Amino acid sequence: MVRMQNSAITRRGLAGLLALGALPEAASAQPHAAAKTVLTIATATTPSSADPHFYAFQPNFNLALHVFSRLVERDARLRPIPGxxxxxxxxxxxxxxxxxxxxxxxxxxxxxxxxxVAFTIGRIPTVAGSPGSLAGYVRPITRVEVVDPLTVRLHTAGPHPSLPNDLTFVAIVSRHAGEGATTEDYNSRRAAIGTGPYKLAAFQPGSTVELTRNEAYFGGAEPWERVVFRIIPQAGARSAALLAGDVDLIDEVSSNDAQALARDSRVQVVETQSTRLTFMQPGFARAGELPDITDADGKPLPKNPLLDLRVRQALSLGIDRAALVERVMEGRGTPSGQWLPAGFYSANPAVGVPRFDPEAARRLLAEAGFPRGFRLVVHTPTDRFANDSRIAQAVAQMWTRIGVATVVDALPYAAFSARASRQEYGVWLHSWASSTGEASYFLSNVVSTVDRAKRAGANNWSLYSNPALDALTERSFTLLEPAAREKVLQEAVQLVADDLPIIPLFHLSLVWGLRPGLRFEPNMSGYTAATMVRPG
Known part of the structure; x- marks a missing residue:
């Protein structure tokens, strides 16, 4: 197995990370003299759109990394670098x-x-029909001042220290191609005119993504003349395709497959820690009856039990996180009680891994009025996160043992996400990568009160709302001094740990498989881009 979590970033490797174009200006004078080659990548999840502003969804970001560039890029350790x-x-x-x-x-x-740049920032809040808007990334910007063709000033409502980090998610689109263009115009390629290392040659969600090399890319031409993405949702089928030589690189290798692939001389395995937290998400949208939560006899409950903190605490105490990592993830994960791994800026060292205590969980359920427990349906995708449905099944068994009789409803991610974003679920399994490497990204997108005017809570499908948490989040955006800002963010981390708007499980280890003769630089964001792959 090739472990590259702490590997040095080479000059050429830096260009092949998230820094699509983050090379010195002189690099453009040294084009890559590559032979005509095709790279085939199999991914678990299809991008839903070629419009880079339609949906804050990792497969969409992954596609956009190829076609578009950003003002600020990120390296494999999530550090901002020039774009x-x-x-x-x-x-x-x-x-x-x-x-x-x-x-x-x-x-x-x-x-x-x-x-x-001005056109891009103005366009993002206007994109219609998004299940998860990118508006939160430009939320603090009140005005864009074009100083000259190569200088832009972004005016914010208050001091906003995280703005460069936020902009690592914002693909810059052209005014001349994008003005008046709809999401469908990007999907049809008419408006998909970028500055990135590849041009979009074909796009059909769920089946076809093809790219051709941009010979005039400012970071130097890539080694791959053409890139083909194959969407293979089943982990076993992706591994089989790699072993058969049908594809060159696969993502989201399952824990079981990783063990087998690591012993097979026909392939390589590359692994790194991620900031991706897998968690259980209680729903806060409904105060009354929920269709998938009933009492112990199967009768509807007049009140949503998840609104009671004692119930959420009981569900958390009923989960053996160490067992999940060891048995379900085959050791490829780290139990956690917060959304940032230890050692990252604004991770709170006082927030440990929640303990596993079934007896305490049963007592809390009884105190909350459920001495016999209740019945619950947990919803999960089947093809989005590593071992997603297996994790949900394991958690369901643990909850059943504390008296919450739990069954699992598993759907492909496209159907699952549509329903979850419409607040149709009571509890579901979800995951989030803190790709900025600090706490405010999760705070502003996942647990901030949904406020379209403020562009807050864009991915808060649970509709959780806590004014005290919102105040801390807003305050963190006004502090330019890093130590003061970190203290406020850590307070917010503690508040979330106490109130449990999410029930954290573990941080995922990311695993890729690739054929011999290729090099792949793993990244903590979990992207799988052609720009990260090099011959040799």
Whole structure:
């Protein structure tokens, strides 16, 4: 097995991470003299759209990494590095200035300028029909000032220290191709004109994603002339395709398959720790009766029991996280009680792994008025996260042992996410990668009160709302001094640990498989991009 969690980032490897274009300007004068080659990648989940602003969804971000560029990119350890912006700095408490890379061309040959940045930021909140808007990433921006073609200033409502990190998710699109364009215009490729290392050659959700090399890419031409993505939802089928030589790289290798692949000379296995937290999500949207939660006799409950903190505490105490990691994940995970791994900025060292205590769980259920427990349906995707349905089954068994008779409803992610985002579920299994490497990303998107005007809670499918937590989150966005900001974020982490709007399980270890003769630089965000793959 090749473990690269702490490996050094080489000069060329840096270009092949999330930093699509984060090379010194001189790199553009050294194009890669690559032979004509095709790279085939099998992924577990299909991107739902080629519109990079439609949905804050990792497979969509993964596709956008190829076609578009961002002002600020990230390396494999989630550190911000130059992209379309060569530098950035606050010139006042409420103004960030970004100096743009000269000579960048759109795929159609037109010049990239600061006006495209202004268009992009204005477009994001207007995209219709999104199940998870990107508006939260540009939420603090009140005005975009185009100083000159290569300088842009972003004015914010208050001091906003995390703005460069937030912008690592914002693909810059062109005004000339995007003005008046709909999401379907991006899906049909008409508006999918980027500055990235690849051009979109074909796109059909669920079946076809094909890319061709952008010979004029400002970071230097990639080694792969063509890239083909195959969507193979079943982990075993992806591994079989790799072993058969049908694909070159696969993502989301299951824990069982990882053991077998690591012993097979026909393939390589690459692994790294991630910031992705797998968690159980209680629903807060309904105060009254829920269709998938009943009393011990199967009769409807007049009140949603998940609104009672004692019930949420009981469910947390009923989970043996160490057993989940050891038995279900084959050791590829780290039990956790918060959404950031230990050692990251704003992770709270006082928040430990919740204890496993079935007796205490039963006592809390009795105190909450459920001495005989109740019945519950847990919903889960089958094809989105590593071992997702197996994890849900294991948690269901643990909850059944404390008196909450639990069954599992498993669906493909497309159907699951549509229903979860409409608040049709009481409890579900979910996962989130804190790809900015600090706490505010999760706070503002997953547990902030949904507020479209403030662009907060874009991925808060549970409709949880806590004014005290919102106040801490908002305050964190006003503090430029890192130590003061970290203290506030850690307070918010503690509040979430106490109130349990989510029930954390573990941080996932990420595993990829690839054929010999290739090098892959793993990244903590879990992306699987052609730009991360090199011959040799």
């Amino acid at each position: 379309l912006a060569l530098s950035w700095a606050p010139v006042e408490d409420r103004i960030w200035e970004f100096r743009l890379r000269p000579g960048v061309k759109w795929h159609d040959g037109r010049d990239f300028t600061a006006d495209d």
